[in-house]
Amino acid sequence: MKKRFSVCAVLVASLIAGMGNTSLSANESYSWADIKRIILNQEEYNSDFDFNKDNKVNVFDFIRIKRNELAKSESQTPAVHYNEYSTEYGSLKQNSYPTFRFDYPDNWKITDKTLTKGHGEFVTLENENGVTIKYSHYDFGKDFRFVGSRVSMNRIEDKSIAPSQFVPSVVNGKDYSGLGEFMVINSKITGTLNMMYDSDFTDIDGAECYAVFPKSEVGKKTYSCLNFSEEYTFYYGGHISFVGYVDDREMTQQEKDEVIAILGSLR
Numbered sequence: 001m002k003k004r005f006s007v008c009a010v011l012v013a014s015l016i017a018g019m020g021n022t023s024l025s026a027n028e029s030y031s032w033a034d035i036k037r038i039i040l041n042q043e044e045y046n047s048d049f050d051f052n053k054d055n056k057v058n059v060f061d062f063i064r065i066k067r068n069e070l071a072k073s074e075s076q077t078p079a080v081h082y083n084e085y086s087t088e089y090g091s092l093k094q095n096s097y098p099t100f101r102f103d104y105p106d107n108w109k110i111t112d113k114t115l116t117k118g119h120g121e122f123v124t125l126e127n128e129n130g131v132t133i134k135y136s137h138y139d140f141g142k143d144f145r146f147v148g149s150r151v152s153m154n155r156i157e158d159k160s161i162a163p164s165q166f167v168p169s170v171v172n173g174k175d176y177s178g179l180g181e182f183m184v185i186n187s188k189i190t191g192t193l194n195m196m197y198d199s200d201f202t203d204i205d206g207a208e209c210y211a212v213f214p215k216s217e218v219g220k221k222t223y224s225c226l227n228f229s230e231e232y233t234f235y236y237g238g239h240i241s242f243v244g245y246v247d248d249r250e251m252t253q254q255e256k257d258e259v260i261a262i263l264g265s266l267r
Contacts, residue, residue, distance in 0.1 A: 081106050089121040089137055089238075096172055097237060100135070103265040105258065108133070120238065125262070131246040131255050133262055136229050138239040153225050155191035155201045160184070160218050161210075162260050165267040171237035179234065181215045184263045187232065209245040210259050212266050242266050 082103045090097035092115055104125055112124040123135040138144070164182040169175070189206030211232035224231045233239040244259035251259065 085110065085123065087121055087123070087135070087137065088115055089139070092117050092121075098169075098171060100240075101265075101267050102135070102242070102262060104133075104262050108258070108262070127255065127258070129246075129255070131244065131251060131259065133244040133259060134229050134241070135266075136233070136239075136241045136243075138233065140239055142235050144239065151195055153193045153195055154189045154206065155193070156187055156221055156224050156231075157190050158185050158187035158213075158218055158221060160215060161186050162264050164212050164264050166212060167267070168236060174237065176236055179214050179216075179236070182212055183215045183218065184260050185211055185213045185218050185232075187211060187221075187228065207245065207247070208250075209243050210256075210263055211241065211243040212263050 082105055084101055084103050087100040090099055108125050108127050110123060111126045112122070114122045118139060120139040121135070121137040125133040160183040162184040164184050166182045168177050168179040168182070170177075186208060187210075188208040189204065191201030191203050192206065193201045209228040209232070211228065213232050214234055217234075221231070228243045228245055229241050232243055233241040242263055244263055246255070
């Protein structure tokens with residue numbers, strides 16, 4: 001039978017102050033498993049401390065041990081240094097086109113940069129494992145349409161996964177705030193079709209990307225013949241895209257987190 005308590009919740013909450021978010025309340029009762037999850041903010045506990053020994057828990061010993069573990073972990077975690085990149089197309093054209101900025105950690109490097117008046121600005125970042133992030137500014141008119149493959153078509157599914165710092169405003173006297181809220185999205189290829197021979201899509205577990213995109217447009221794309229950088233552009237006085245992807249494999253969770261953080265910093 002699970003042991004429960006209510007009054008001790010206030011004492012426990014005060015003891016773990018500074019250890020992160022808690023949701024202990026004096027008006028509720030908790031099992032020991034509940035306490036464990038609330039304090040650790042996770043479902044599993046990987047310490048040597050035995051929660052189930054003799055069906056008893058010394059909460060004070062647990063908090064002391066966990067504090068020591070956290071202090072040791074934090075002392076061994078190096079600080080992450082971030083760099084800021086600023087786009088340059090407005091300076092090149094000598095007009096009021098806004099400067100975009102984004103942040104990236106030291107384990108990412110700018111490997112290519114192209115700046116051409118009348119064509120645009122293109123910046124490539126990569127980590128040491130080949131994950132790529134591309135900022136693209138195609139300086140073409142609003143009615144310009146990218147031309148994709150005439151043979152292959154992909155079925156795609158996209159969804160919002162994280163907030164973006166980008167807030168649209170005014171570009172060269174025109175108000176683009178109507179684009180609304182922006183998000184970091186995930187897009188995945190779930191099917192492919194050869195338009196010359198196939199009558200339907202073949203289901204696949206295909207490539208995926210992350211991109212900065214208007215929230216109002218998420219979920220509206222179904223089919224695509226374009227690459228990710230072209231597919232996920234939005235018009236902001238020029239066709240802009242900011243996407244992250246890797247070829248031939250799935251990103252690790254750390255790589256996904258870094259890509260999402262870099263994309264989300266666009267402003």
